[in-house]
Amino acid sequence: MEINVKEINAFEREISVHVPWAELEDGFNKHAKKFSKKVNLRGFRPGKVPMKVLLKQFKPAMEADFVEHALNLYYLQALKEKDLLPVNKAEVEKVDFEHEGDMSFTAKFEIEPGIKLPKLRKRAFKVQKTNYVHDQEDIDNVILDLRRNHSTMETVETGAEEGNFILADLQKVEPSGLPIIGKKLEKQYLKVGGGVIKDENLDKLKGAKPEDKIRVQLTENEQGEKSEYEVTVINVEKEVLPEINEEFIKKVDPEAKTEEELRANVETRIVDNYQQRSQEAFERQLSDAMIEKVNPEFPPSMVESYLDHMVEDIKQSGQPGAEDLDEAKVRGTYQSVAERNMKWFLVRKAIIKENELEVTKDEVQAEIQRLIDRSRNHAKEIEKYYKKPSNRTRI
Numbered sequence: 001m002e003i004n005v006k007e008i009n010a011f012e013r014e015i016s017v018h019v020p021w022a023e024l025e026d027g028f029n030k031h032a033k034k035f036s037k038k039v040n041l042r043g044f045r046p047g048k049v050p051m052k053v054l055l056k057q058f059k060p061a062m063e064a065d066f067v068e069h070a071l072n073l074y075y076l077q078a079l080k081e082k083d084l085l086p087v088n089k090a091e092v093e094k095v096d097f098e099h100e101g102d103m104s105f106t107a108k109f110e111i112e113p114g115i116k117l118p119k120l121r122k123r124a125f126k127v128q129k130t131n132y133v134h135d136q137e138d139i140d141n142v143i144l145d146l147r148r149n150h151s152t153m154e155t156v157e158t159g160a161e162e163g164n165f166i167l168a169d170l171q172k173v174e175p176s177g178l179p180i181i182g183k184k185l186e187k188q189y190l191k192v193g194g195g196v197i198k199d200e201n202l203d204k205l206k207g208a209k210p211e212d213k214i215r216v217q218l219t220e221n222e223q224g225e226k227s228e229y230e231v232t233v234i235n236v237e238k239e240v241l242p243e244i245n246e247e248f249i250k251k252v253d254p255e256a257k258t259e260e261e262l263r264a265n266v267e268t269r270i271v272d273n274y275q276q277r278s279q280e281a282f283e284r285q286l287s288d289a290m291i292e293k294v295n296p297e298f299p300p301s302m303v304e305s306y307l308d309h310m311v312e313d314i315k316q317s318g319q320p321g322a323e324d325l326d327e328a329k330v331r332g333t334y335q336s337v338a339e340r341n342m343k344w345f346l347v348r349k350a351i352i353k354e355n356e357l358e359v360t361k362d363e364v365q366a367e368i369q370r371l372i373d374r375s376r377n378h379a380k381e382i383e384k385y386y387k388k389p390s391n392r393t394r395i
Contacts, residue, residue, distance in 0.1 A: 010113040011299040018104045088301035110299035115350035125289040129282040132274035153237040159207040160236045162193035167235040298342045306338040
């Protein structure tokens with residue numbers, strides 16, 4: 001077998017393969033025997049049709065059947081001999097074969113390009129590391145969030161006040177007041193003084209009671225366009241926060257027994273979180289600097305594959321709207337992200353190879369456990385994410 005490799009650019013290759021009949025003959029004859037078992041010819045039992053008869057009756061079909069098998073076989077052999085690893089499906093062209101003749105074909109495909117890392121001097125990059133400093137307000141806010149997560153709702157009889165929640169149906173209406181069919185949102189919670197319920201809407205909803213109908217203007221989109229809605233109040237409720245007592249502390253942090261211990265544990269988590277954010281931002285700046293320095297070329301097919309996996313992950317996420325996903329919009333939104341991540345993947349791989357860096361399975365598992373310990377509430381999601389081999393390589 002004769003193989004010629006043409007380098008089209010940093011990541012595109014075209015191989016030309018020529019296989020003489022002497023190497024093909026044995027394989028063709030074996031394939032012909034299998035072919036004969038599928039043939040029903042009068043006077044011959046299946047599998048017992050002589051070669052001459054088969055060729056006379058079915059030569060084009062036999063050649064096509066053999067080529068389909070042989071192309072893949074010799075393509076893979078050629079890749080192995082030339083130590084090539086495609087990242088996409090090859091475009092096979094110029095296929096030429098007939099019985100007792102040589103076979104030739106060409107195949108175009110993409111590979112991961114070789115990355116040449118620059119020799120870096122000290123202080124080659126100007127990168128800042130931001131250190132986040134926490135205060136008591138940060139601790140208070142986390143404690144408040146924990147209390148809100150375990151809060152209960154209590155009906156308000158005296159009318160809505162700022163900070164209360166209104167359970168209501170929202171009917172979109174014309175300026176004339178006529179309801180717009182199909183534009184009704186049922187049983188929506190509105191916080192008085194929060195989100196869209198502020199400014200003039202806040203004044204309109206203060207004092208609201210069940211069965212009241214109130215006209216408000218709500219912002220519809222990022223452009224700030226507003227529409228009129230009629231709010232039909234179903235109930236007015238207020239949030240009741242739990243006391244910070246032994247029962248509450250046991251629920252939110254089994255390792256703490258007192259409020260002081262709870263606050264200390266919260267502070268530790270805040271410090272860990274800030275340190276992690278600082279390190280991630282620092283590493284991001286470093287990787288961006290390396291990408292800019294190397295500026296590697298990347299195969300378009302790798303970006304497409306990245307986006308394919310992203311679209312598939314969103315579809316299987318079970319999130320609202322996942323079933324009717326606008327794939328084109330997702331691809332357009334994340335195109336630049338995919339390209340950046342692909343560049344870093346290639347640079348990172350080159351750094352690992354050049355410096356002969358290795359990570360053991362135990363070290364990977366230890367890092368996963370560290371992430372779980374830092375985010376106990378998301379332990380299952382973290383475990384699920386890192387079960388996928390491609391995600392484990394990101395550690």
